[in-house]
Amino acid sequence: MIPLSYLLKFLEEDAPYGDVTSEAVIPENMSAKAVIIAKQAGTIAGVEEAKALFEYFGVKVSVKRKDGEEVKEGDVILELEGNARAILLVERTALNIMGRMSGIATETRRLVEKxxxxxxxxxxxxxxxxxxxPLDKKAIMIGGGEPHRFSLSDAILIKDNHLALVPLDEAIKRAKSFSVYKIVEVEVESLNDAVRAAELGADIVMLDNMKxxxxxKVxxxxxxxxxxxxxxxxxxGGITPxxxxxxxxxxxxxxxxxxxxHSVKNFDVSLEIVEAF
Known part of the structure; x- marks a missing residue:
């Protein structure tokens, strides 16, 4: 689960001083029921994050489709009940998160299966x-892919710009002695460098932009x-669907x-009010 504090930053950006439209138009004590539905087929993701945001503002959430499930157009993913203003406040942030994560999860699963x-x-x-x-990496995992490094702190990956500053042999030697707990990966673009990296004890050799x-041959x-x-x-490098x-x-x-x-399309999800009271 992504930390709630991280998710709330998106909502704070969207409504830094409240939702003035809802505050102007919607009675403060009005309640509503709503649903979030899939507008296309694919792998749904971001359900946990949307649920956490709605519940933080007191909205009751019933999950109908869990993260990682395959959905078709028209499927109900979440049912919501609570203060109408709260539902509308969270609406766009929740849909944006679900749309992006589901788009990534859907395409990841498609490529994993291929x-x-x-x-x-x-x-x-x-x-x-x-x-x-955090959202993108989780979406990749929901789609069945590997997240790779979450950050520069996770593993040692010696890339071309490192090798422009320090020779390959010296870079690997320093990396191996830096920590016994960090995997050492080396990005190479030639057969000779790939062989040399393996000889020097790299754990992973990344063959970059090679046909x-x-x-x-490597x-x-x-x-x-x-x-x-x-x-x-x-x-x-240069790999496409x-x-x-x-x-x-x-x-x-x-x-x-x-x-x-960086290139996956957003997944289409929509929130619809079904009852007001």
Whole structure:
């Protein structure tokens, strides 16, 4: 569950001085019943977060579809009952959270299923290309994907800009001695660097912006040198829903895509008032 304090920041941004329209138009003591429905088919997410926000403002919530469930157009996800002003205050924030998280979860599940049909052992992961990371990472996991790093504090990932400042050998040596508890991953763009990273004890080698044919050559060379089983291989860069299956055919462990969080479409959900009293 995402911390309530984090979720409330979105609502505070949307209504810094209250909902003036509802306060002007809706009687203070009016109550209402409402439903949140799916306007398309997909994997629903953000239900826990929406429930927490409504309940914080005293609205009773009945969950009809849980996070991770497949829904179809017209399905009721939540039933709400409480103060009408409170329901309208939370409405847009809750829908925005559910829409974004469900969009990510839906697309993640679609890609995970595509990859599994080709190679069941390959994981699909997100990246840090997101500013709403707690929500986005949870949505990826709900969709069956791997979150990758939540932050710069989680694991050591030596990227191209690190290697522009410190040579590969020295960077890996320093990383390995920094902490016995941190996984060391190295981003490389050539066969030679991939082999060298494996030889130096990297836990994960990320093959960045390589074509499937190039990756195949790297894997063959790692196997020839007896290094393949000592590392995990992640591929990233230039991977899309259209070509992901070509990468999944390879002897790799992880496919990571920024696409899951920076290009996925919002899932369409709507709140409808069904009764006022």
């Amino acid at each position: 990859v599994r049909k080709v190679n069941p052992k390959v994981k699909v992961a997100g990246t840090r290309k997101s500013l709403l990371r 499937p044919q190039e990756i195949e 894997i063959e060379e790692l196997k020839r040198r007896g290094l393949r089983d000592r590392i995990k291989i992640e591929v990233s 259209e070509n992901i299956e070509e990468y999944a055919k390879l002897d790799i462990d992880v496919i990571s895509l920024g696409y899951l969080t």
